[in-house]
Amino acid sequence: MTTPDDLAPLRPSPAPSKTSAERPAADTLTDSDHIVVRGLTKTYPGATVPVLHDIDLVVPRGTFISLIGPSGCGKSTLLRTFAGIDEYDSGNLTLFGATPEQACAQKTIGLVPQTPALLPWLTVRKNVALPAKINKSAGRLRARRGGVDGASAPNSGPPLTADPDQLLELVGLTDAAGKYPGELSGGMQQRVAIARAFGLRPDLLLMDEPFSALDEFTREAMRLHLLDLWQRMRTTVVFVTHSVAEAVTLSDTIVVMSARPGRIHQIIDVGLPRPRTAELLAGPATHALEDRVRTSLHDAWLASTPPTDLVPS
Numbered sequence: 001m002t003t004p005d006d007l008a009p010l011r012p013s014p015a016p017s018k019t020s021a022e023r024p025a026a027d028t029l030t031d032s033d034h035i036v037v038r039g040l041t042k043t044y045p046g047a048t049v050p051v052l053h054d055i056d057l058v059v060p061r062g063t064f065i066s067l068i069g070p071s072g073c074g075k076s077t078l079l080r081t082f083a084g085i086d087e088y089d090s091g092n093l094t095l096f097g098a099t100p101e102q103a104c105a106q107k108t109i110g111l112v113p114q115t116p117a118l119l120p121w122l123t124v125r126k127n128v129a130l131p132a133k134i135n136k137s138a139g140r141l142r143a144r145r146g147g148v149d150g151a152s153a154p155n156s157g158p159p160l161t162a163d164p165d166q167l168l169e170l171v172g173l174t175d176a177a178g179k180y181p182g183e184l185s186g187g188m189q190q191r192v193a194i195a196r197a198f199g200l201r202p203d204l205l206l207m208d209e210p211f212s213a214l215d216e217f218t219r220e221a222m223r224l225h226l227l228d229l230w231q232r233m234r235t236t237v238v239f240v241t242h243s244v245a246e247a248v249t250l251s252d253t254i255v256v257m258s259a260r261p262g263r264i265h266q267i268i269d270v271g272l273p274r275p276r277t278a279e280l281l282a283g284p285a286t287h288a289l290e291d292r293v294r295t296s297l298h299d300a301w302l303a304s305t306p307p308t309d310l311v312p313s
Helices: 074-082 100-107 124-134 136-145 164-170 186-198 217-232 243-250 284-303
Strands: 034-041 052-060 064-068 092-093 107-112 204-208 236-240 253-258 261-271
Touching: 034 074, 034 164, 052 074, 052 261, 064 074, 074 092, 074 107, 074 204, 074 236, 092 100, 100 107, 107 136, 107 186, 124 186, 136 284, 164 186, 164 217, 186 217, 217 243, 236 243, 243 284, 253 284, 261 284
Parallel strands: 064 236, 064 253, 107 204, 204 236
Antiparallel strands: 034 052, 034 092, 253 261
């Protein structure tokens, strides 16, 4: 897997619970074009309640989805199972036809964590170029095979042609190419991390609350930079967030989760056209969708089992 150190119109949704329409039979899907999660369950050692319970999810290639829900609902755990960091107890998970282990071995998963994890002794340009330098063998393999399993895809072109200067231009940091990470603000560093993650054009990019440490103004700017980069590259993205506005702004699909056990409460089709213009994001359709997500989050919170290990005040 590519680690932080290496790579460091609105439509009605289905009913709140999953329906058969949201759980297509496996034989109706082309695995090379989907992430497919079936009945995935995980319980941490010593715990009595699963952190993930019977998760069913299908993500088409090139889709941007967000995972949102109360603390303890398993968002980051689900992300780590995709990354091959955490194992699961039962169920099935394939990433475009490959297991997480296979995808990690082929360096087709990118990760953007909460902190940028840039190498301070390298310039910004060299940080962005680092994945191609480290993962040359994986890049050649992917160039020959066209992705995780050999299927062609919009984002599976030869990854080693990614130009760090072009990537920096896409995130608005052309003038910072020769600087060092310590000379940049937190928001600028995270933009470098995003450019670096896109550098090998991974089949799947996992983003775990990458903007959580930033102020709201910077977060809004970061969303727009990410939207522009994703619009050009159409990498499949799974994005963990606590921000309703962030989920609505970025996503094709929003997965609302409830906690204890962690499960999918509702899958919401965003349905807003792309590109997401400032006028669209300030408009009534966006605000109505944000209200709908908040209502779903409230219902998910009510559906969550209260924790039993809290210390009384």
